[in-house]
Amino acid sequence: MVTYDRVLREGDIAQFDCGALVNGLVNAAWSRGLGCVVNSQGIMHSPVVREHAGIPEDQVIMICVAIGYPDEEFPANAVVSKRRSVSEVATFVGFDETVS
Ligand SMILES: Cc1cc2nc3c(=O)[nH]c(=O)nc-3n(C[C@H](O)[C@H](O)[C@H](O)COP(=O)(O)O)c2cc1C
Incomplete structure (x- = not known):
């Protein structure tokens, strides 16, 4: 469970921080x-x-972040999400190389 102190509720940054934390947590776990x-x-x-x-x-x-050892045999884990490419969803300004 990811939580934040209630005194931060009126601000707009605690939720962002939680997202950043979860990103790090998921990558570290992976x-x-x-x-x-x-x-x-x-x-x-x-x-x-x-x-x-x-x-x-x-x-x-x-x-909530559920964490555990993946069961590769479980049928649902064979599903691969479709995602749009980075170039479709992000614009990079000031870089010479094209990011795809
Ligand atoms: C903020 C947030 C909330 C989510 N809530 C759920 C949820 O309640 N139930 C669920 O099945 N997936 C939820 N997801 C999606 C899963 O985390 C995950 O992205 C999804 O199972 C597909 O994974 P994949 O695209 O990496 O294959 C949520 C994702 C985010 C970022």
Whole structure:
């Protein structure tokens, strides 16, 4: 569970920081052979999560990251997401090389 201090709630940077943290967490886990699924489903019943994970009320629950060793035999894990290329979704200004 990724949380942030409730005093930061009125600002707009804590959520960004949580996203950056999750990116690092997922990459670190992956580099050690662990799979991750960032998911909102895990916090849908946040009072239950709060109680069982012992998360105090002064923390805002941001997101859940399921981490574990991937089961390569599980059929759903054969699904490969389609993604648009970097050049379709990002514009790089001031670089000579074309990024694709
Ligand atoms: C903020 C956020 C919330 C997500 N919530 C869910 C979720 O509740 N359930 C789910 O199946 N996938 C959720 N996903 C998507 C999964 O993390 C993951 O991207 C998806 O399973 C596809 O993975 P892949 O594109 O790397 O194959 C969420 C992703 C993000 C970034």
